[in-house]
Amino acid sequence: MTTMLYKRIVQAVKGLRLRSGCPKTNGIGRSHIAPEMNPSESFLEQEEEEDSKWSNLPPELLLDIIQRVEADQIDWPSRRDVIVCASVCKSWRECTMETVQTPEHSGSITFPISLMQPAPRGTPIQCFIKRDRATSTYRLYLGLTPAMSSRTSKLLLAAKRSKRATRTDFLISLSGHDFSSKSNKLVGKLKSNFLGTKFAICESQQVSSSSKKKKKLQPARVSMSKVGNISYELNIIQSRGPRRMKCAFDKIPMSAIKEGGIAPTPTKFQCPDTGSELEEPLVLRNKSPRWHEQLQCWCLNFKGRVTVASVKNFQLVASPEPYQDISDEEQDRVILQFGKMGKDFFSMDYCYPLSAYQAFAICLSSFDTKPVCE
Structure with a gap:
């Protein structure tokens, strides 16, 4: 039962990423970017409702989901699912950042900041x-x-x-x-x-x-x-x-x-x-x-x-x-x-x-x- 729920949630999160117009990588260094859209008010309300639904997950369940995704998706491009989890909402992002370890301890490069962090000891x-x-x-x-x-x-x-x-x-x-x-x-x-x-x-x-001017964002x-x-x-x-x-x-x-x-x-x-x-x-x-x-x-x-x-x-x-x-x-x-x-x-x-x-x-x-x- 828990495994089936986990799979359904991961699939739903991937669906959120596709609907939000995130870039889909295909091939070495190439990205197909979705064009910008002017969403209607009903679509915005639907997004807010979905965000609220995901952000209200019990902390224990959310942690279990993130840990499973992080453990299952070790290599790229499948590790992109970890990035997807971090982009759902604020609570998911915070949980993902706390769960994912640095390259020194995990041996994996996940977020862009991983490129500025030390590599593992012994294993290049x-x-x-x-x-x-x-x-x-x-x-x-x-x-x-x-x-x-x-x-x-x-x-x-x-x-x-x-x-x-x-x-x-x-x-x-x-x-x-x-x-x-x-x-x-x-x-x-x-x-x-x-x-x-x-x-x-x-x-x-x-x-x-x-600058002390607060009206203009410099x-x-x-x-x-x-x-x-x-x-x-x-x-x-x-x-x-x-x-x-x-x-x-x-x-x-x-x-x-x-x-x-x-x-x-x-x-x-x-x-x-x-x-x-x-x-x-x-x-x-x-x-x-x-x-x-x-x-x-x-x-x-x-x-x-x-x-x-x-x-x-x-x-x-x-x-x-x-x-x-x-x-x-x-x-x-x-x-x-x-x-x-x-x-x-x-x-x-x-x-x-x-x-x-x-x-x-x-x-x-x-x-x-x-x-x-x-």
Whole structure:
């Protein structure tokens, strides 16, 4: 009886989503958007009546429904049902947000804020990046490979490369097509220096307006706050070897990679940054490859996730100071790996304490031209 009631409620909730004109995703990064409508008063009254009906469910029954949906729908696109539950009404949204765990504990990416939260410990979240040379855009999808994920891949983030006179910018957005600096979908930016050897990872932050006029609603200004740095070592004498890089994150402590260590886990977007820089921030370096005599090339063990040799391929591990007491096992653990799988397709696997956004920003830096580093 309980199972039948659960199924009927879930089907009814899905019906609410379809009637409300929510976008229906079909294929990689494509959405079919329903046109805007001017509903009649009777339709509005019907919606209000339905919302009231759903919001008045007993808390115990509501919690049971959300927990079942969250447990059953683990992978995308079926996990969209969890988002549907959060969009029914305020009580459903609050219950869903309390039930769904962060990627660190669940291993799943559910809400957009999950992209700014650390990945699980030990088990990497596997993604791939698709490069579009014609439009200079890079799209990050959740999945093993384009072939295996097929049309079920979930678009996580997208970036657009913008060349300026003295630097290159990568605008990072939740949308695959909206990269406007005034858009609320813009989550951050990657900025380079003139040579393409140093990069700053920035996150968007809302700055509340100080205007005292209450009659006019003024849009909140968006500023960029630096959260990390990436640097590539110069190779002026053109010695043999891959690129050498280092990454430092101002808000993640080095102790986060230890067992029981804690990394910041934001709960909402665009919060003003009130914290100060850490005395011992997390520093990552690329893992040194070994020279293979038979193949006559530098090699790393990507465990089958990289199939094409490229100067862009890398693995990042922790680079602590001797006094920081980090074990050899923790220093050897790969936190982020990136490599070429085919023409314009690259794998990206990341672990705790990095988030999808931070890992994506690091990988984007590898696409910029670096003649003085190779």
